[in-house]
Amino acid sequence: MPNPSFDNPASDPRGRLLQLAEERDASLSSLSAFIGRNASYLQQFIRKGSPKKLEEGDRRKLAEFFGVHESELGGAEEKSYASFAPLWDDDFIAVPRLPVSVAAGPGQFAAGETPFDNFGFSGRWLRDNGLDPKMLSAVTVEGDSMEPLLRAGDEVLVDRTPRPFRDGVHVVRMGDTLLIKRIASPGKGRLTLLSQNLSYPPVEVSMDEVEIIGRVVWKSGRI
Structure with a gap:
């Protein structure tokens, strides 16, 4: 499987994770250990696309560590308060x-x-x-x-x-x-x-x- 393109890291969970790790000067192996995985886990995720996406618990821990919303690492999009406005329909x-x-x-x-x-x-x-x-x-x-x-x-x-x-x-x-x-x-x-x-x-x-x-x-x- 080809490596993902990192031309626009923020648009790709793998690229965004790599960008955040570099900004924090945190190695992928140490981050893998932080979420309870083997040392090559995040390296495999970023370079080979395996797994295809982070598990929810892993994603949450990393998002909390970096102080970002989970959507930046492949979670559901963050919704604004306006998104929860009542839908006054027939139901x-x-x-x-x-x-x-x-x-x-x-x-x-x-x-x-x-x-x-x-x-x-x-x-x-x-x-x-x-x-x-x-x-x-x-x-x-x-x-x-x-x-x-x-x-x-x-x-x-x-x-x-x-x-x-x-x-x-x-x-x-x-x-x-x-x-x-x-x-x-x-x-x-x-x-x-x-x-x-x-x-x-x-x-x-x-x-x-x-x-x-x-x-x-x-x-x-x-x-």
């Missing part, structure tokens, strides 16, 4: 954000339920998680009883799909009050409403005292 689903607060504290009366905005979710992500967009809505957490799992101002995605009950974080209605709690079933027609914040004691109720609105399946919040 992005608008999930309604409701002007409703669910209490993670003493209790909060529900407001109106007309959406004021939407969250855009990948349709594929929703399908992969078994979620039906028509049964989803986002509401806001108030209070501190679910800290540190959920904090005041976080928004949570509630799945209202009827399913057999299982323990987890749910939004429930007690009278006119919406609560967000971890719910466990001790049996005998009873439910236990649990707070993450241990300052709040568990509350045990009968099943006919609460209406389970839906299960919390996702959260968002500021860091």
